[in-house]
Amino acid sequence: MSRDKSRILDWFSRRLNLTEIFSLLTSYGLFYAELDTRKHLREALDEALERPVVSYGRWPRVLGLIVVVLIALEILTGALLGLYFLPTPQTAHASLGTILRDVNFGWFVHQIHFWGAQLLIAVLIVRILRFFIQGVYRPPRELVWVFAALLLLVCFHLDLTGRALPLTETAYWSSVRALEVVKAVPVYGAFMIFLTGGGELFVTDLTLLRFYVLHVALFPALAVTLIYLHFSTIRRIGLTEGAGDKKRVGRAALRNHLVNLAIILTILFAFLVTLAVLTPLPFQREADPYATVPGVGPPWYLLAPFGFLELTSGVLPQWLAGLVLFLAFSAFLVLPFLDRFRVDTRRRWVVPAIAIAVVVAWVVLTIYGARVA
């Protein structure tokens, strides 16, 4: 049996550079090891499996892996949903009804797609916070941060365009609230409105189709590209070590590490299925664009900017509030080039202090945004 397997492997490796192909996986964050691409795959793998894992990629540092797995899961469930979903204003809602009621496991695939997206965004936020606190944006890791931040923003867009598609009441009105935030931001807002073909009205026949194309083609392609850029950068220069990492310079071999990852994936799937089964997103009736549903806010991750706009609506002119948002998001993106504090100076406390201030402000604004929505 094993001889057969190795014969097949040999047949392919004489014709393909299997090691090179396999090492691509490491650039997608699935496998934290460098492979000697000149060697035979089996040999290179055996070598890599016995090598110790870098401390930044070790248990329990698995957020990056969870991100990659969740995105793969989103692509899979998204492709499945696309087999039945009809993206026109007349058919969108009814075709989701078909998926949920008639298609085998349709409700399950839909819930996994929804909850996977929420979890993905949550994990990305936690991860970027970790990067901020550990200073994973100082030279030479500026690009690690920029790609991670861009990935988070692209995932916001993926979720935004996706949750509008079924045209249920909450989906529609929540997207209208979200677009209010988008519109308020100068330059970017105008570009997004232009891109989605929307004018004063939110959903025209064109808008839904464009949301669909952005959701299934453009943004996923961007996300996958960013993941590649992000993880290949990490493979090149690594992450910084956390405070506790120095003590654990032990040699947990990759072989053992992979078992840990298998455990994490099992738990992750169990968690997702639990969410999907116990807290399903309800299937509401179709939205009526002429009857606003009260009490529907933007998606949870946009509550803070929404709250900020509401808070300042009487105080600042709208363009100024939008400009503040624009500057805040830009600062988030180009943070590596703003931070001028050296690691060794006495002002090291400044960065954690800013981190805590930003998180507190975000939480307070989120609570405020949820209350005014």
Add this chain to the structure above:
Amino acid sequence: MSEDSVEKRLDEISPRRRKLLTWLTGGFLSLWGLGFAWVVAAFVKPPRSPRSLAERVLKIGPIDSLPIGKAQLVRHGRDPIFVIRTDEETMVGLSGVCSHLHCVLNWDDQQQVLDCPCHEGAFDVNGNVLKGPPPRPLKRFRVETRLGQIYVHL
């Protein structure tokens, strides 16, 4: 104590326990994989009746217009359906298309059979083949009476 020595000791103390745990983890992941593969396959298979109720049920007409022993050919797209009333209570719905070469059947009042005009095949009121070349019995449809009206479930 470094992790190195802990792991080495674990290997020395109980290599079998370690193997078992690895095997269990792999087993659990494979179960997830199997489950997901099953879900995906079931999802991709189109549902049997994605249509609305109006498209699934065909209204034929009042029951009084169909005497016992008579049959009515219902036109339904390219698949005609025979509704045959065999007695006071029972009605049978049969495909009106011969299972041999798709000729449309005729109802014979005297013999109480469905004749095929093409190759002399014949079916009884239950759709079973009586004679001729048809390879399969006719497809049956559920017939229902509600408030004096006949309905056929497609």
